[in-house]
Amino acid sequence: MAERERDEVTGTETTGHEWDGIKELDTPLPRWWLWTFYATIIWGIGYTLAYPALPLIHTNTKGFLGTTNRMELEKELKTVRAQRAEKLAKLEKASLQDIMKNDELRAFATRMGEAAFKVNCVQCHQAAGRGAYGYPNLQDDDWLWGGTLEAIHYTITHGARYNPDTNEETRQSDMPAFGEQLEPAQIEAVTEYVLKLSGQEHDARKAEAGKKVFEEDAGCNGCHGDKGEGNQELGAPRLSDQIWLFSGSREAIRSQITKPKHGVMPAWKYKLDKATIKALTVYVYSLGGGVGS
Amino acid sequence: MAEVVNTLKREAARTGDSAKKPEEKPGKLYEARKKIFPRAVSGHFRRLKWTLATIFMGIYFILPWIRWDRGPGAPDQAVLVDLAHRRFYFFFIEIWPQEFYYVAGLLILAGIGLFIATSMVGRAWCGYACWQTVWTDLFMLVERKIEGDRNAQIKLEKQPWNAEKILKRGLKHLVWALIAFWTAFTFILYFGNAPDVAYWFFTGQAPFVAYSTVAIMGFVTYFFAGVMREQVCIYMCPWPRIQGAMVDEDTLIVTYHDWRGEPRGSKREQKLHPEVQFGDCIDCGWCVQVCPTGIDIRDGQQLACITCALCIDACNQVMEKIGKPQGLISYSSVRAYEKLTTGQMKQTEFGWRSFIRPRTIVYLLVWTLIATALLVHLATRDRLRVNVIHDRSPLFVRLSTGEIRNSYTVRMLNMQLEPRDFRLSMVGLEGGKMRILGINKPPARSFTIRVPGNKAKSLRVFVTLPKDKVREPHEAFYFRIEALGPDGKVEESAEKKAIFEAPAK
Numbered sequence: 001m002a003e004r005e006r007d008e009v010t011g012t013e014t015t016g017h018e019w020d021g022i023k024e025l026d027t028p029l030p031r032w033w034l035w036t037f038y039a040t041i042i043w044g045i046g047y048t049l050a051y052p053a054l055p056l057i058h059t060n061t062k063g064f065l066g067t068t069n070r071m072e073l074e075k076e077l078k079t080v081r082a083q084r085a086e087k088l089a090k091l092e093k094a095s096l097q098d099i100m101k102n103d104e105l106r107a108f109a110t111r112m113g114e115a116a117f118k119v120n121c122v123q124c125h126q127a128a129g130r131g132a133y134g135y136p137n138l139q140d141d142d143w144l145w146g147g148t149l150e151a152i153h154y155t156i157t158h159g160a161r162y163n164p165d166t167n168e169e170t171r172q173s174d175m176p177a178f179g180e181q182l183e184p185a186q187i188e189a190v191t192e193y194v195l196k197l198s199g200q201e202h203d204a205r206k207a208e209a210g211k212k213v214f215e216e217d218a219g220c221n222g223c224h225g226d227k228g229e230g231n232q233e234l235g236a237p238r239l240s241d242q243i244w245l246f247s248g249s250r251e252a253i254r255s256q257i258t259k260p261k262h263g264v265m266p267a268w269k270y271k272l273d274k275a276t277i278k279a280l281t282v283y284v285y286s287l288g289g290g291v292g293s
Numbered sequence: 294m295a296e297v298v299n300t301l302k303r304e305a306a307r308t309g310d311s312a313k314k315p316e317e318k319p320g321k322l323y324e325a326r327k328k329i330f331p332r333a334v335s336g337h338f339r340r341l342k343w344t345l346a347t348i349f350m351g352i353y354f355i356l357p358w359i360r361w362d363r364g365p366g367a368p369d370q371a372v373l374v375d376l377a378h379r380r381f382y383f384f385f386i387e388i389w390p391q392e393f394y395y396v397a398g399l400l401i402l403a404g405i406g407l408f409i410a411t412s413m414v415g416r417a418w419c420g421y422a423c424w425q426t427v428w429t430d431l432f433m434l435v436e437r438k439i440e441g442d443r444n445a446q447i448k449l450e451k452q453p454w455n456a457e458k459i460l461k462r463g464l465k466h467l468v469w470a471l472i473a474f475w476t477a478f479t480f481i482l483y484f485g486n487a488p489d490v491a492y493w494f495f496t497g498q499a500p501f502v503a504y505s506t507v508a509i510m511g512f513v514t515y516f517f518a519g520v521m522r523e524q525v526c527i528y529m530c531p532w533p534r535i536q537g538a539m540v541d542e543d544t545l546i547v548t549y550h551d552w553r554g555e556p557r558g559s560k561r562e563q564k565l566h567p568e569v570q571f572g573d574c575i576d577c578g579w580c581v582q583v584c585p586t587g588i589d590i591r592d593g594q595q596l597a598c599i600t601c602a603l604c605i606d607a608c609n610q611v612m613e614k615i616g617k618p619q620g621l622i623s624y625s626s627v628r629a630y631e632k633l634t635t636g637q638m639k640q641t642e643f644g645w646r647s648f649i650r651p652r653t654i655v656y657l658l659v660w661t662l663i664a665t666a667l668l669v670h671l672a673t674r675d676r677l678r679v680n681v682i683h684d685r686s687p688l689f690v691r692l693s694t695g696e697i698r699n700s701y702t703v704r705m706l707n708m709q710l711e712p713r714d715f716r717l718s719m720v721g722l723e724g725g726k727m728r729i730l731g732i733n734k735p736p737a738r739s740f741t742i743r744v745p746g747n748k749a750k751s752l753r754v755f756v757t758l759p760k761d762k763v764r765e766p767h768e769a770f771y772f773r774i775e776a777l778g779p780d781g782k783v784e785e786s787a788e789k790k791a792i793f794e795a796p797a798k
Binding site for chain 2: 028029030031032033034100101103106107126127128130137139140141142238241242243286287288289290
């Protein structure tokens with residue numbers, strides 16, 4: 001090795017690097033620093049042996065501690081569940097009204113309901129229950145089966161038109177297919193009348209005829225009410241507002257009279273526990289459409 | 294600076310100080326640590342250091358035990374970092390996480406404070422205030438009380454492991470460990486009610502994190518102040534490197550006045566060479582022996598010098614003994630040193646005027662500005678706050694009546710310790726009304742809600758606007774909250790802007 005330059009003042013060798021006349025000293029590192037470096041290497045080896053580390057062809061080294069991040073997560077979740085158990089028990093015992101009155105419990109139920117909603121409900125009802133074509137909006141004040149805490153709880157528990165043979169408590173409503181009972185002209189007329197009820201553009205003459213079909217020939221008012229105000233007992237939608245499950249267009253109304261579509265909602269009692277259903281109820285109620293207290 | 298060092302070096306080489314000659318062996322890659330046995334010294338700066346250390350340690354160890362009554366429901370610890378409830382209490386000041394800028398401001402003040410101190414008096418922080426220095430001093434004191442002073446320590450070090458050595462060393466490490474433990478234990482007291490934490494800690498009921506913190510911090514204290522010592526300052530701390538940028542010709546540094554001291558020579562050498570005109574330095578080596586980082590200040594300013602000024606104390610004692618004026622080693626700036634060297638100045642004189650320089654003025658100005666802004670802000674801060682989150686899915690809902698509804702989460706913060714009535718009202722959005730979930734009252738434009746002290750209350754607020762009142766798709770309005778006093782008078786208020794979304798016409 002070539003003789004290295006030595007700094008005159010300090011007596012230390014230089015690295016040979018020079019910037020604008022300033023030279024870098026090659027000051028020896030402290031010995032303990034070297035030991036620290038070796039210690040980190042030993043630590044690294046130990047770590048590799050202790051934890052899953054090296055990929056093999058079909059699997060990987062498992063590590064003698066026998067733990068993985070997934071197992072750590074399981075443990076943490078277990079702790080969280082244990083911490084939650086107390087509140088869950090309270091939630092299970094409390095009535096829906098009491099939950100709403102207790103700030104802390106309501107906040108807990110809302111959070112829990114929100115999480116459960118995101119897993120189980122958004123597929124149809126969309127994010128935050130904003131609804132979609134054929135799937136009711138849960139934020140507005142127009143309810144098919146009622147928007148009180150009890151009604152929401154019942155609907156979630158038993159579902160709608162869900163295996164009525166074994167699940168007798170399910171929400172059940174069947175609008176007949178009037179295409180088989182009414183003449184095309186009658187259907188045409190009653191469509192205009194429904195348009196009129198909801199305050200949309202319509203053919204006044206046909207609507208006049210449709211009123212007769214609505215009230216006498218087909219007896220629509222039996223479920224939907226004389227003014228189309230609907231009936232939540234029977235799950236008959238209100239026809240007098242601008243909110244439609246499917247669509248409020250002439251074609252859609254005609255199609256629904258001729259051969260109605262019937263949505264199905266699962267009965268969640270088969271899948272979710274009581275506390276979760278309560279939490280979902282509180283969450284849906286709190287979205288803004290909740291009725292009464 | 295390099296010039297000064299060079300002068301010193303050349304001087305040293307000329308006077309035949311062979312120990313400082315560059316080694317001719319090829320450079321080593323690693324250097325074994327040279328054990329330092331600092332000698333005890335007394336004097337002006339030693340006294341100052343003990344005084345400061347007592348004050349700093351006193352504050353640290355006693356502060357968490359001081360009580361401060363804040364009324365029922367609030368902690369009565371004067372200084373408390375309440376992580377669980379996210380509050381910071383400092384005597385009469387209470388800080389919420391939202392007000393973290395006060396802490397950030399304090400940190401900036403501390404940073405600039407360091408700049409000011411460094412540009413004026415050099416590494417005063419390192420020499421007097423840094424916990425590494427303060428705790429190392431304490432550990433060295435323990436060491437001296439048990440093992441004796443420098444010479445006794447060296448003797449003990451060379452001694453084989455007999456009963457005396459085992460006893461003395463064991464006792465020393467035990468006392469060190471106790472100090473380290475109490476230091477770490479005191480640290481956790483700042484994060485919970487001190488008497489409770491202490492009770493839980495010693496009865497095994499404290500959370501794991503309390504024990505692990507004490508273990509880690511205790512070990513670091515013991516290891517850094519007992520074992521690593523000057524290695525921390527020389528190799529681990531970034532501050533000595535940064536300081537280079539803050540030091541200038543007027544900054545005070547510990548300086549050996551070679552113009553007065555050189556050529557140095559012991560009394561014996563002086564007798565042997567009567568022909569040489571010796572300087573004041575009698576090469577007794579005291580300044581080196583007392584140095585906690587083991588350097589020779591006569592080599593000039595260097596990175597390892599933490600300006601603890603113990604060499605000044607040592608040299609002054611020697612100068613007094615041999616009847617020479619004090620100040621062979623003194624706090625002096627490079628400018629003063631050069632003037633003294635060239636004879637422009639006759640003796641070391643301390644001038645306050647050197648503190649007033651553009652650099653220090655700018656630092657002081659910035660520091661004062663920030664401090665004033667913080668104080669004014671703190672004195673006039675609101676103790677209530679409102680936050681509004683607009684529901685985004687969906688932005689608006691059409692109701693069966695044709696009305697448009699927007700939903701908001703309104704969070705009201707009562708930052709006082711007593712519960713208060715807050716009036717929440719809408720400003721703007723003519724024709725709009727609100728309803729609050731859980732409050733069974735008809736829609737209105739204003740509600741009064743009780744908010745517990747030191748708490749935030751979240752409300753779900755539904756704002757509806759009749760269809761014919763919809764003016765634009767995004768209409769701005771405000772949620773205003775007013776804190777009402779017991780007599781119904783508005784004490785303070787806050788507003789938050791919100792947007793009402795509606796379908797485009």
